[in-house]
Amino acid sequence: MSGEEAGGGRVVLVGAPLGNIGDASARLREVLATADVIAAEDTRRLSRLARDLGVTVRGRVVSYFEGNDERRTPELVEALAGGAVVAVVTDGGMPSVSDPGYRLVRAALDAGHPVTAAPGPSAVTTALALSGLPSDRFVFEGFLPRTGSHRRSRLRELATEPRTLVFFEAPHRIAGALADLAAIFGADRPAAVCRELTKTYEQIRRGGLAELAEWATADEPRGEITVVVGGAPAGPAARPDDDELRAAVARRETAGTSRRDAIQAVADEYGLKRRDVYTLVHSAQ
Incomplete structure:
Protein backbone atom coordinates (compact mmCIF):
# COMPACT_ATOMS: atom_id res chain seq x y z
CA MET A 1 0.00 0.00 0.00
CA SER A 2 2.64 2.53 -0.95
CA GLY A 3 1.58 6.13 -1.35
CA GLU A 4 2.34 6.15 -5.09
CA GLU A 5 0.32 3.01 -5.73
CA ALA A 6 -2.59 4.39 -3.70
CA GLY A 7 -2.61 7.67 -5.63
CA GLY A 8 -1.07 9.96 -3.01
CA GLY A 9 -0.44 10.16 0.68
CA ARG A 10 -3.25 9.64 3.14
CA VAL A 11 -3.89 9.05 6.83
CA VAL A 12 -5.48 5.82 8.05
CA LEU A 13 -6.89 5.80 11.59
CA VAL A 14 -6.66 2.22 12.84
CA GLY A 15 -8.87 0.83 15.61
CA ALA A 16 -6.82 -1.47 17.88
CA PRO A 17 -8.20 -4.05 20.34
CA LEU A 18 -8.98 -2.73 23.81
CA GLY A 19 -7.44 -5.83 25.32
CA ASN A 20 -8.68 -9.00 23.63
CA ILE A 21 -6.51 -9.72 20.59
CA GLY A 22 -9.40 -11.64 19.04
CA ASP A 23 -11.09 -8.29 18.33
CA ALA A 24 -8.41 -7.33 15.78
CA SER A 25 -9.83 -6.86 12.30
CA ALA A 26 -8.43 -8.13 9.01
CA ARG A 27 -8.00 -4.51 7.92
CA LEU A 28 -5.93 -3.77 11.02
CA ARG A 29 -3.55 -6.54 10.01
CA GLU A 30 -3.42 -5.30 6.42
CA VAL A 31 -2.69 -1.68 7.37
CA LEU A 32 0.02 -2.61 9.88
CA ALA A 33 1.72 -4.79 7.27
CA THR A 34 1.58 -2.31 4.38
CA ALA A 35 1.62 1.27 5.72
CA ASP A 36 4.67 3.36 4.87
CA VAL A 37 4.69 5.05 8.28
CA ILE A 38 3.02 3.97 11.52
CA ALA A 39 2.52 6.68 14.14
CA ALA A 40 2.02 4.75 17.39
CA GLU A 41 1.03 6.04 20.82
CA ASP A 42 3.43 3.49 22.33
CA THR A 43 5.92 1.84 19.98
CA ARG A 44 6.52 -1.05 22.38
CA ARG A 45 2.82 -1.85 22.52
CA LEU A 46 2.70 -1.68 18.74
CA SER A 47 5.54 -4.22 18.52
CA ARG A 48 3.70 -6.52 20.90
CA LEU A 49 0.43 -6.12 18.98
CA ALA A 50 2.14 -6.94 15.66
CA ARG A 51 3.85 -9.96 17.22
CA ASP A 52 0.58 -11.26 18.68
CA LEU A 53 -1.10 -10.84 15.29
CA GLY A 54 1.76 -12.48 13.40
CA VAL A 55 2.21 -9.32 11.31
CA THR A 56 5.57 -8.09 10.03
CA VAL A 57 5.73 -4.30 10.14
CA ARG A 58 7.76 -3.08 7.14
CA GLY A 59 7.05 0.64 7.38
CA ARG A 60 8.83 3.22 9.50
CA VAL A 61 7.53 3.35 13.09
CA VAL A 62 7.48 6.64 15.01
CA SER A 63 6.08 7.54 18.41
CA TYR A 64 3.07 9.85 18.41
CA PHE A 65 1.55 10.76 21.76
CA GLU A 66 0.36 13.72 23.78
CA GLY A 67 3.62 15.48 24.52
CA ASN A 68 5.40 15.08 21.18
CA ASP A 69 2.42 15.50 18.83
CA GLU A 70 3.00 19.21 18.22
CA ARG A 71 6.57 18.50 17.05
CA ARG A 72 5.79 15.25 15.24
CA THR A 73 2.73 16.37 13.26
CA PRO A 74 4.65 18.50 10.70
CA GLU A 75 6.99 15.54 10.06
CA LEU A 76 4.03 13.29 9.34
CA VAL A 77 2.41 15.87 7.06
CA GLU A 78 5.71 16.07 5.17
CA ALA A 79 5.60 12.30 4.74
CA LEU A 80 2.06 12.61 3.39
CA ALA A 81 3.26 15.21 0.91
CA GLY A 82 5.79 12.66 -0.32
CA GLY A 83 3.02 10.16 -1.02
CA ALA A 84 3.25 8.05 2.15
CA VAL A 85 0.37 6.19 3.73
CA VAL A 86 0.50 7.10 7.43
CA ALA A 87 -1.31 4.79 9.86
CA VAL A 88 -2.20 6.08 13.34
CA VAL A 89 -2.51 3.50 16.14
CA THR A 90 -3.26 4.05 19.82
CA ASP A 91 -2.79 1.66 22.73
CA GLY A 92 -6.40 0.54 22.29
CA GLY A 93 -9.56 1.80 20.61
CA MET A 94 -9.98 4.39 17.89
CA PRO A 95 -7.38 7.13 17.38
CA SER A 96 -8.47 10.77 17.67
CA VAL A 97 -10.61 10.04 20.76
CA SER A 98 -8.86 11.66 23.75
CA ASP A 99 -5.47 11.36 22.05
CA PRO A 100 -3.36 13.44 19.62
CA GLY A 101 -4.71 11.74 16.53
CA TYR A 102 -7.05 14.71 16.10
CA ARG A 103 -4.11 17.07 15.56
CA LEU A 104 -2.82 15.01 12.62
CA VAL A 105 -6.30 14.61 11.14
CA ARG A 106 -6.80 18.37 11.17
CA ALA A 107 -3.31 19.07 9.78
CA ALA A 108 -3.71 16.47 7.02
CA LEU A 109 -7.08 17.83 5.94
CA ASP A 110 -5.80 21.40 5.98
CA ALA A 111 -2.92 20.30 3.72
CA GLY A 112 -5.33 18.63 1.31
CA HIS A 113 -4.57 14.98 2.18
CA PRO A 114 -7.41 12.45 2.56
CA VAL A 115 -8.13 10.75 5.87
CA THR A 116 -9.84 7.38 6.19
CA ALA A 117 -10.25 4.71 8.87
CA ALA A 118 -9.95 1.01 9.51
CA PRO A 119 -12.53 1.18 12.32
CA GLY A 120 -12.40 -1.04 15.34
CA PRO A 121 -13.21 -1.24 19.06
CA SER A 122 -14.08 1.84 21.11
CA ALA A 123 -14.07 2.01 24.91
CA GLY A 230 -27.22 8.51 33.65
CA GLY A 231 -28.52 11.87 32.46
CA ALA A 232 -30.36 14.31 34.69
CA PRO A 233 -34.07 13.59 35.08
CA ALA A 234 -36.39 15.92 33.20
CA GLY A 235 -37.13 19.00 35.27
CA PRO A 236 -36.13 19.58 38.90
CA ALA A 237 -36.87 16.87 41.44
CA ALA A 238 -39.80 17.37 43.79
CA ARG A 239 -38.83 19.59 46.71
CA PRO A 240 -38.21 17.55 49.86
CA ASP A 241 -38.90 18.92 53.32
CA ASP A 242 -36.51 21.30 55.05
CA ASP A 243 -34.72 18.60 57.03
CA GLU A 244 -34.01 16.59 53.91
CA LEU A 245 -32.67 19.66 52.11
CA ARG A 246 -30.28 20.28 55.01
CA ALA A 247 -29.30 16.60 54.97
CA ALA A 248 -28.65 16.76 51.21
CA VAL A 249 -26.25 19.66 51.75
CA ALA A 250 -24.58 17.82 54.63
CA ARG A 251 -24.06 14.67 52.54
CA ARG A 252 -22.27 16.66 49.89
CA GLU A 253 -20.08 18.35 52.48
CA THR A 254 -19.20 14.96 53.96
CA ALA A 255 -18.15 13.81 50.47
CA GLY A 256 -15.67 16.70 50.36
CA THR A 257 -17.65 19.43 48.59
CA SER A 258 -17.41 22.93 50.03
CA ARG A 259 -20.55 24.25 51.71
CA ARG A 260 -20.98 26.89 49.03
CA ASP A 261 -20.83 24.31 46.24
CA ALA A 262 -23.04 21.88 48.16
CA ILE A 263 -25.72 24.54 48.61
CA GLN A 264 -25.54 25.43 44.91
CA ALA A 265 -25.79 21.77 43.87
CA VAL A 266 -28.87 21.17 46.05
CA ALA A 267 -30.48 24.36 44.75
CA ASP A 268 -29.85 23.25 41.16
CA GLU A 269 -31.15 19.74 41.80
CA TYR A 270 -34.49 20.92 43.18
CA GLY A 271 -34.91 24.09 41.13
CA LEU A 272 -34.56 26.38 44.15
CA LYS A 273 -32.91 29.73 44.65
CA ARG A 274 -29.44 29.44 46.14
CA ARG A 275 -30.12 32.06 48.80
CA ASP A 276 -33.19 30.13 50.00
CA VAL A 277 -31.15 26.97 50.55
CA TYR A 278 -28.38 29.03 52.16
CA THR A 279 -30.87 30.59 54.60
CA LEU A 280 -32.39 27.20 55.37
CA VAL A 281 -29.01 25.63 56.17
CA HIS A 282 -27.76 28.50 58.32
CA SER A 283 -31.04 28.99 60.17
CA ALA A 284 -30.57 25.58 61.80
CA GLN A 285 -27.20 26.49 63.27
Whole structure:
Protein backbone atom coordinates (compact mmCIF):
# COMPACT_ATOMS: atom_id res chain seq x y z
CA MET A 1 0.00 0.00 0.00
CA SER A 2 2.64 2.53 -0.95
CA GLY A 3 1.58 6.13 -1.35
CA GLU A 4 2.34 6.15 -5.09
CA GLU A 5 0.32 3.01 -5.73
CA ALA A 6 -2.59 4.39 -3.70
CA GLY A 7 -2.61 7.67 -5.63
CA GLY A 8 -1.07 9.96 -3.01
CA GLY A 9 -0.44 10.16 0.68
CA ARG A 10 -3.25 9.64 3.14
CA VAL A 11 -3.89 9.05 6.83
CA VAL A 12 -5.48 5.82 8.05
CA LEU A 13 -6.89 5.80 11.59
CA VAL A 14 -6.66 2.22 12.84
CA GLY A 15 -8.87 0.83 15.61
CA ALA A 16 -6.82 -1.47 17.88
CA PRO A 17 -8.20 -4.05 20.34
CA LEU A 18 -8.98 -2.73 23.81
CA GLY A 19 -7.44 -5.83 25.32
CA ASN A 20 -8.68 -9.00 23.63
CA ILE A 21 -6.51 -9.72 20.59
CA GLY A 22 -9.40 -11.64 19.04
CA ASP A 23 -11.09 -8.29 18.33
CA ALA A 24 -8.41 -7.33 15.78
CA SER A 25 -9.83 -6.86 12.30
CA ALA A 26 -8.43 -8.13 9.01
CA ARG A 27 -8.00 -4.51 7.92
CA LEU A 28 -5.93 -3.77 11.02
CA ARG A 29 -3.55 -6.54 10.01
CA GLU A 30 -3.42 -5.30 6.42
CA VAL A 31 -2.69 -1.68 7.37
CA LEU A 32 0.02 -2.61 9.88
CA ALA A 33 1.72 -4.79 7.27
CA THR A 34 1.58 -2.31 4.38
CA ALA A 35 1.62 1.27 5.72
CA ASP A 36 4.67 3.36 4.87
CA VAL A 37 4.69 5.05 8.28
CA ILE A 38 3.02 3.97 11.52
CA ALA A 39 2.52 6.68 14.14
CA ALA A 40 2.02 4.75 17.39
CA GLU A 41 1.03 6.04 20.82
CA ASP A 42 3.43 3.49 22.33
CA THR A 43 5.92 1.84 19.98
CA ARG A 44 6.52 -1.05 22.38
CA ARG A 45 2.82 -1.85 22.52
CA LEU A 46 2.70 -1.68 18.74
CA SER A 47 5.54 -4.22 18.52
CA ARG A 48 3.70 -6.52 20.90
CA LEU A 49 0.43 -6.12 18.98
CA ALA A 50 2.14 -6.94 15.66
CA ARG A 51 3.85 -9.96 17.22
CA ASP A 52 0.58 -11.26 18.68
CA LEU A 53 -1.10 -10.84 15.29
CA GLY A 54 1.76 -12.48 13.40
CA VAL A 55 2.21 -9.32 11.31
CA THR A 56 5.57 -8.09 10.03
CA VAL A 57 5.73 -4.30 10.14
CA ARG A 58 7.76 -3.08 7.14
CA GLY A 59 7.05 0.64 7.38
CA ARG A 60 8.83 3.22 9.50
CA VAL A 61 7.53 3.35 13.09
CA VAL A 62 7.48 6.64 15.01
CA SER A 63 6.08 7.54 18.41
CA TYR A 64 3.07 9.85 18.41
CA PHE A 65 1.55 10.76 21.76
CA GLU A 66 0.36 13.72 23.78
CA GLY A 67 3.62 15.48 24.52
CA ASN A 68 5.40 15.08 21.18
CA ASP A 69 2.42 15.50 18.83
CA GLU A 70 3.00 19.21 18.22
CA ARG A 71 6.57 18.50 17.05
CA ARG A 72 5.79 15.25 15.24
CA THR A 73 2.73 16.37 13.26
CA PRO A 74 4.65 18.50 10.70
CA GLU A 75 6.99 15.54 10.06
CA LEU A 76 4.03 13.29 9.34
CA VAL A 77 2.41 15.87 7.06
CA GLU A 78 5.71 16.07 5.17
CA ALA A 79 5.60 12.30 4.74
CA LEU A 80 2.06 12.61 3.39
CA ALA A 81 3.26 15.21 0.91
CA GLY A 82 5.79 12.66 -0.32
CA GLY A 83 3.02 10.16 -1.02
CA ALA A 84 3.25 8.05 2.15
CA VAL A 85 0.37 6.19 3.73
CA VAL A 86 0.50 7.10 7.43
CA ALA A 87 -1.31 4.79 9.86
CA VAL A 88 -2.20 6.08 13.34
CA VAL A 89 -2.51 3.50 16.14
CA THR A 90 -3.26 4.05 19.82
CA ASP A 91 -2.79 1.66 22.73
CA GLY A 92 -6.40 0.54 22.29
CA GLY A 93 -9.56 1.80 20.61
CA MET A 94 -9.98 4.39 17.89
CA PRO A 95 -7.38 7.13 17.38
CA SER A 96 -8.47 10.77 17.67
CA VAL A 97 -10.61 10.04 20.76
CA SER A 98 -8.86 11.66 23.75
CA ASP A 99 -5.47 11.36 22.05
CA PRO A 100 -3.36 13.44 19.62
CA GLY A 101 -4.71 11.74 16.53
CA TYR A 102 -7.05 14.71 16.10
CA ARG A 103 -4.11 17.07 15.56
CA LEU A 104 -2.82 15.01 12.62
CA VAL A 105 -6.30 14.61 11.14
CA ARG A 106 -6.80 18.37 11.17
CA ALA A 107 -3.31 19.07 9.78
CA ALA A 108 -3.71 16.47 7.02
CA LEU A 109 -7.08 17.83 5.94
CA ASP A 110 -5.80 21.40 5.98
CA ALA A 111 -2.92 20.30 3.72
CA GLY A 112 -5.33 18.63 1.31
CA HIS A 113 -4.57 14.98 2.18
CA PRO A 114 -7.41 12.45 2.56
CA VAL A 115 -8.13 10.75 5.87
CA THR A 116 -9.84 7.38 6.19
CA ALA A 117 -10.25 4.71 8.87
CA ALA A 118 -9.95 1.01 9.51
CA PRO A 119 -12.53 1.18 12.32
CA GLY A 120 -12.40 -1.04 15.34
CA PRO A 121 -13.21 -1.24 19.06
CA SER A 122 -14.08 1.84 21.11
CA ALA A 123 -14.07 2.01 24.91
CA VAL A 124 -16.71 4.74 24.73
CA THR A 125 -19.40 2.78 22.91
CA THR A 126 -18.45 -0.55 24.54
CA ALA A 127 -18.88 0.88 28.05
CA LEU A 128 -22.08 2.64 27.03
CA ALA A 129 -23.57 -0.58 25.70
CA LEU A 130 -22.61 -2.54 28.83
CA SER A 131 -23.72 0.10 31.33
CA GLY A 132 -27.42 -0.66 31.18
CA LEU A 133 -28.11 3.06 30.87
CA PRO A 134 -29.94 4.79 27.99
CA SER A 135 -27.73 4.77 24.89
CA ASP A 136 -29.94 6.46 22.31
CA ARG A 137 -28.46 9.88 23.17
CA PHE A 138 -25.15 10.36 24.95
CA VAL A 139 -22.29 12.82 25.50
CA PHE A 140 -18.60 11.87 25.63
CA GLU A 141 -16.64 14.16 27.96
CA GLY A 142 -13.20 12.51 27.85
CA PHE A 143 -11.07 12.97 30.96
CA LEU A 144 -12.32 15.28 33.69
CA PRO A 145 -9.94 18.01 34.94
CA ARG A 146 -7.27 16.62 37.23
CA THR A 147 -7.63 19.03 40.16
CA GLY A 148 -10.62 18.81 42.46
CA SER A 149 -11.76 22.42 42.12
CA HIS A 150 -11.64 22.40 38.31
CA ARG A 151 -13.30 18.99 38.22
CA ARG A 152 -16.17 20.14 40.43
CA SER A 153 -16.60 23.28 38.36
CA ARG A 154 -16.89 21.18 35.20
CA LEU A 155 -19.35 18.78 36.82
CA ARG A 156 -21.59 21.64 37.93
CA GLU A 157 -21.84 22.62 34.27
CA LEU A 158 -22.93 19.08 33.42
CA ALA A 159 -25.28 18.44 36.35
CA THR A 160 -28.44 19.16 34.36
CA GLU A 161 -27.33 17.43 31.12
CA PRO A 162 -30.23 15.09 30.22
CA ARG A 163 -28.19 12.76 28.01
CA THR A 164 -26.12 9.84 29.31
CA LEU A 165 -22.53 10.95 30.02
CA VAL A 166 -19.35 8.99 29.35
CA PHE A 167 -16.00 9.82 30.96
CA PHE A 168 -12.50 8.38 31.01
CA GLU A 169 -10.73 8.43 34.37
CA ALA A 170 -7.38 7.41 35.82
CA PRO A 171 -7.32 4.77 38.60
CA HIS A 172 -5.72 7.09 41.16
CA ARG A 173 -8.44 9.71 40.59
CA ILE A 174 -11.52 7.50 40.25
CA ALA A 175 -12.58 7.57 43.92
CA GLY A 176 -12.36 11.36 44.10
CA ALA A 177 -14.15 11.78 40.77
CA LEU A 178 -17.01 9.51 41.84
CA ALA A 179 -17.30 11.34 45.17
CA ASP A 180 -17.57 14.66 43.35
CA LEU A 181 -20.09 13.19 40.91
CA ALA A 182 -22.21 11.94 43.83
CA ALA A 183 -22.00 15.30 45.60
CA ILE A 184 -22.98 17.34 42.55
CA PHE A 185 -25.20 14.99 40.51
CA GLY A 186 -26.87 13.34 43.48
CA ALA A 187 -26.05 10.22 45.47
CA ASP A 188 -28.61 8.05 43.71
CA ARG A 189 -27.87 9.05 40.09
CA PRO A 190 -27.36 5.71 38.28
CA ALA A 191 -23.91 4.99 36.87
CA ALA A 192 -21.53 2.23 35.81
CA VAL A 193 -17.78 1.92 36.23
CA CYS A 194 -16.28 -0.19 33.43
CA ARG A 195 -12.78 -1.45 34.10
CA GLU A 196 -10.36 -3.36 31.85
CA LEU A 197 -12.91 -3.82 29.05
CA THR A 198 -12.52 -7.07 27.04
CA LYS A 199 -9.56 -8.14 29.18
CA THR A 200 -9.20 -11.12 31.51
CA TYR A 201 -10.23 -9.14 34.58
CA GLU A 202 -13.01 -7.09 32.99
CA GLN A 203 -15.32 -5.63 35.62
CA ILE A 204 -18.58 -3.70 35.28
CA ARG A 205 -19.81 -2.17 38.54
CA ARG A 206 -23.29 -0.61 38.44
CA GLY A 207 -25.14 1.39 41.08
CA GLY A 208 -25.79 4.84 42.45
CA LEU A 209 -22.92 7.32 42.43
CA ALA A 210 -22.50 7.37 46.21
CA GLU A 211 -22.39 3.56 46.33
CA LEU A 212 -19.81 3.48 43.55
CA ALA A 213 -17.71 6.14 45.30
CA GLU A 214 -17.64 4.03 48.48
CA TRP A 215 -16.66 0.95 46.46
CA ALA A 216 -13.85 2.77 44.65
CA THR A 217 -12.50 4.16 47.90
CA ALA A 218 -12.43 0.72 49.51
CA ASP A 219 -11.31 -1.40 46.52
CA GLU A 220 -8.97 1.04 44.73
CA PRO A 221 -9.73 -0.30 41.22
CA ARG A 222 -6.83 -0.48 38.76
CA GLY A 223 -6.49 -0.52 35.02
CA GLU A 224 -8.20 1.50 32.30
CA ILE A 225 -11.53 2.91 33.48
CA THR A 226 -14.56 4.30 31.67
CA VAL A 227 -17.44 5.79 33.68
CA VAL A 228 -21.00 6.02 32.36
CA VAL A 229 -23.50 8.23 34.22
CA GLY A 230 -27.22 8.51 33.65
CA GLY A 231 -28.52 11.87 32.46
CA ALA A 232 -30.36 14.31 34.69
CA PRO A 233 -34.07 13.59 35.08
CA ALA A 234 -36.39 15.92 33.20
CA GLY A 235 -37.13 19.00 35.27
CA PRO A 236 -36.13 19.58 38.90
CA ALA A 237 -36.87 16.87 41.44
CA ALA A 238 -39.80 17.37 43.79
CA ARG A 239 -38.83 19.59 46.71
CA PRO A 240 -38.21 17.55 49.86
CA ASP A 241 -38.90 18.92 53.32
CA ASP A 242 -36.51 21.30 55.05
CA ASP A 243 -34.72 18.60 57.03
CA GLU A 244 -34.01 16.59 53.91
CA LEU A 245 -32.67 19.66 52.11
CA ARG A 246 -30.28 20.28 55.01
CA ALA A 247 -29.30 16.60 54.97
CA ALA A 248 -28.65 16.76 51.21
CA VAL A 249 -26.25 19.66 51.75
CA ALA A 250 -24.58 17.82 54.63
CA ARG A 251 -24.06 14.67 52.54
CA ARG A 252 -22.27 16.66 49.89
CA GLU A 253 -20.08 18.35 52.48
CA THR A 254 -19.20 14.96 53.96
CA ALA A 255 -18.15 13.81 50.47
CA GLY A 256 -15.67 16.70 50.36
CA THR A 257 -17.65 19.43 48.59
CA SER A 258 -17.41 22.93 50.03
CA ARG A 259 -20.55 24.25 51.71
CA ARG A 260 -20.98 26.89 49.03
CA ASP A 261 -20.83 24.31 46.24
CA ALA A 262 -23.04 21.88 48.16
CA ILE A 263 -25.72 24.54 48.61
CA GLN A 264 -25.54 25.43 44.91
CA ALA A 265 -25.79 21.77 43.87
CA VAL A 266 -28.87 21.17 46.05
CA ALA A 267 -30.48 24.36 44.75
CA ASP A 268 -29.85 23.25 41.16
CA GLU A 269 -31.15 19.74 41.80
CA TYR A 270 -34.49 20.92 43.18
CA GLY A 271 -34.91 24.09 41.13
CA LEU A 272 -34.56 26.38 44.15
CA LYS A 273 -32.91 29.73 44.65
CA ARG A 274 -29.44 29.44 46.14
CA ARG A 275 -30.12 32.06 48.80
CA ASP A 276 -33.19 30.13 50.00
CA VAL A 277 -31.15 26.97 50.55
CA TYR A 278 -28.38 29.03 52.16
CA THR A 279 -30.87 30.59 54.60
CA LEU A 280 -32.39 27.20 55.37
CA VAL A 281 -29.01 25.63 56.17
CA HIS A 282 -27.76 28.50 58.32
CA SER A 283 -31.04 28.99 60.17
CA ALA A 284 -30.57 25.58 61.80
CA GLN A 285 -27.20 26.49 63.27
